[in-house]
Amino acid sequence: MCPSSVSSSGAGAKPSPDSPWPVREVNQKVKEWIERLGHLWVEGQVTQVNAKPSWRLSYLTLRDPQEEASVQVTCSTSLLANMATPIKDGDRVVVYGKPAFYAGRGSFSLWVSDIRHVGVGELLARIEQLRSQLFAEGLCDPRRKKPLPFLPRRVGLITGRGSAAERDVLAVASARWPAVDFAVINTAVQGANAVPEIVAALQTLSRTEGVDVIIIARGGGSVEDLLPFSQEALARAVVDCPVPVISAIGHEPDHPVLDDVADVRAATPTDAAKKAVPDVQVELDGIAGMRDRAAQALRGWVRREQQSLEALRSRPVLADPCASIEARREEVLRVTEQMRRQVRHTVASASAEVSSLRARVSALGPSATLARGYAVVQAQPKDGQAPFVVTSFEQAPPATQLRIRVADGSLVAVTMASKPAD
Structure with a gap:
């Protein structure tokens, strides 16, 4: 069967193992289907520009800034030459064209008749929209952010190759802490490849042993230059990073979305080095x-x-511990002497009183009377009763035994007779 017969027989029939379509038929049908899409507007980021003044056509690669997707763009060289601002890698553009399929090579491209730069105002509006979305999801909440270690074992640094930001971070950090250890990964920091390279470097450093903090640093630039640091893919990669991340993008007025989701925002790369490591001095x-x-x-x-x-x-008690004892001893001796004097005085007084009483008793007692010649007569009853003093003659009838007591002794006598007084 010749190719012509296959083409004619299979053009209207469904292909099968017995009647397959040739490549030209497939490409032609794909071309017809794609060209029915008509003209459309497409937005993306320019990643590659192939153009020469001598060429009739120029070729671009348009990349989706959020995903790994790209499309080839074909346009006239005069269209690029007549643009007020020349197209360069990293530019955000909107193109107007028609999808086209070149059947000879089986390749797809977008034939473009108009290319427009995305305005700064529109870029800023989209950045603010993304920022609001991330805030609404709580990804910028300070309570979610991880604290920086006081002295990291190793500092991860993501920055452009040979950039001033890299030199500033390394110089300042080494001056502050000479023993600091860095793990540096150089990536694109602007343009279409910046976001995927930075995300890959971030994942690599987060898995690197000893990396306790990661710095993403870049010097200043325009809004378009700093646009990769306001991309959602990079912002979410920083949120998911288990290691604290310091954002050091541009200068103090610059405020990309990365600053909001990072754990710490540094005003400049130099400030990031100061925040990452302490000053040894x-x-x-x-x-x-x-x-x-x-x-x-x-x-x-x-x-x-x-x-x-x-x-x-x-204090007296410690300066002379015996002083208080001596004082008490003297007091005891003084009181004892007072007691003795009091006792002696009491005894003397009592003795004097006893002597006085004794003298009075002696003066008034029977002994004194006896000494003056008087006598005491006692009768001795015969019936065994106790003797008694005779005060009446009737108490001593004749033959009564008497005991007569005188001053120096006593006499025993018997009553011869008794009579009353005259």
């Missing part, structure tokens, strides 16, 4: 200051304790 000065304050506090405490001990030692 400041820390040493701080340690020295704390040691001085601790020593002063210790000396002050010792001095106060010494003063307290001196005060305690100066």
Whole structure:
């Protein structure tokens, strides 16, 4: 069967193993189907420009800034030459064209008749829209952000090759902490390849042993230059990174979306180095200051304790422990002497009183009377009763035994007779 017969027989029939379509038939049908799409507007980022003044046609590659997708663009060289701002890699553009399929090579491209740069105002509006979306999802919440380590074992750095940002970060960090260790990955920091390369470097550093913090640094630039750092893919990659990320993009006025989702925002790459590692001299000065304050506090405490001990030692009870005992001893001796004097005085007074009473008793008692010649007569009853003093003659009838007591002794007599007084 000749090719012509196959083509004629299979043109209207469904292909099968017995009657397949030739390549030209397939390409032609694809071409017809694609060309029915008509003209349309497409937005993307220019990643490659192949153009020469001597060429009739120029070729571009248009990339989706959010996904790994691209399309070939074909346009007249005069269209590029007549643009007010020349097209370069990394530009965000909107093109107007018609999908086309070249059947001879089986390739697809977009035939473009108009190319327009995306305005800065529109870019800023899209950035703000993305920023609002990320805030609404809570990805910019400060409570979600991870704290930076005080002294990282290794610092990951993502920046452009040979850039001023890289030199600033390394120089400042080394000056602050000479022993700092860096793991540097150089990537594109603008243009179509910036986002995928930075995301890949971020994933690599997050898996690298010892990397405790990652710095994404780039110097200043226009809104278009800094556009990769406001892309959603990079923002979400930073949110998902398990290692704290410092955003150091541009200068203080620059504010890409990366600054909002990063764990720490640095005003400049130099500021990022200062935030990532401590200043060894400041820390040493701080340690020295704390040691001085601790020593002063210790000396002050010792001095106060010494003063307290001196005060305690100066108290009488410690200066002369026996003084209080001696004072009490003297007091006891004094009280004892007072007691003795009081007892002697009491005894003397009592003795004097006893002597006085004795003298009075002696003066008034029977002994004194007996001494003056008087006698005491006692009768001795015969019936065994106790003797008694005779005060009446009737108590001593004749033959009564009498005991007569005189001053120096006693006499025994018997009553011869008894009679009353005259």
